[in-house]
Amino acid sequence: HANNEIGTIEPIKEISKVVKKTGVYFHIDSVQTTGHIPIDVNDLGVDMLSMSGHKFYGPNGVGALYLRKGIKIVTLIDGGSQEKNRRAGTENVAGIVGLGKAAELAEKRLVKGAEDRVVKLRDKLIKGIMDKIGNVRLNGHPTNRLPGNANFCFEFIEGESMLLSLDMEGVAASSGSACTSGSLTASHVLLAIGLPHEIAHGSLRLTLG
Structure with a gap:
């Protein structure tokens, strides 16, 4: 979504329109932008979006993947049924809660300008x-x-x-x-x-x- 070195924000909405014509899924890395600029997945036209908690004052070692409803992905780790059978293993509950709270606070900061x-x-x-x-x-x-x-x-x-x-x-x-x-x-x-x-x-x- 944005370059982590030089900071340029890419024209994702325009890119999405081109991608959609090919019929493929569109994933963006929003690690740099989540919590710092408003993001509307519907407006941007993205199917998948990745974020990382530590980039908006959340805990290290935890992130999230947004999947548009109906999209199926290959299981990352087989075994248990955690994370809807997408990634087996005990969830990092503390990290997940911390990520959620950081996202909540980030939204409030954005609303307040x-x-x-x-x-x-x-x-x-x-x-x-x-x-x-x-x-x-x-x-x-x-x-x-x-x-x-x-x-x-x-x-x-x-x-x-x-x-x-x-x-x-x-x-x-x-x-x-x-x-x-x-x-x-x-x-x-x-x-x-x-x-x-x-x-x-x-x-x-x-x-x-």
């Missing part, structure tokens, strides 16, 4: 960096992006050097996705959008919440 404040902070951060620092570019869509995501590339400096300097100042940041935090190679996402290796190596991702 809490993410609007995050967007304002994000835009202020982006403007401040772009105005005060030279040889920097914003990665991803300028406005149609995750509320708390700001991703930049700085010329003439390695991302790892920036992370070390920021860490010494008490600022937590990353130079790519959390999934590849131990890698020193350039981000495949930045390379895919056409950035040369020397620029992609100077990436910095800041996330607000």
Whole structure:
């Protein structure tokens, strides 16, 4: 639904219209967006949707899969009848309850417009960096992006050097996705959008919440 590095929100509704013409099921990964922007599966036209609790202040190690009524999927783990015969094994009850509560609180935050404040902070951060620092570019869509995501590339400096300097100042940041935090190679996402290796190596991702 949205890229976890550069924050761009994809045009899922438009993609769905194309997919539906082929007659296949449409699944989206909404791990980055659930709890942060409004999601209506009917409006988006998706058949399946995945989410992860820790991305909206729920517990680690638990997620959920939305299936449109009538869709059948292959059993992930055979054995017991848990989760409607889709995944055998004792359910993580504490995690499930925590996920449900986190989703409930996330919905209340969205209704109250809490993410609007995050967007304002994000835009202020982006403007401040772009105005005060030279040889920097914003990665991803300028406005149609995750509320708390700001991703930049700085010329003439390695991302790892920036992370070390920021860490010494008490600022937590990353130079790519959390999934590849131990890698020193350039981000495949930045390379895919056409950035040369020397620029992609100077990436910095800041996330607000």
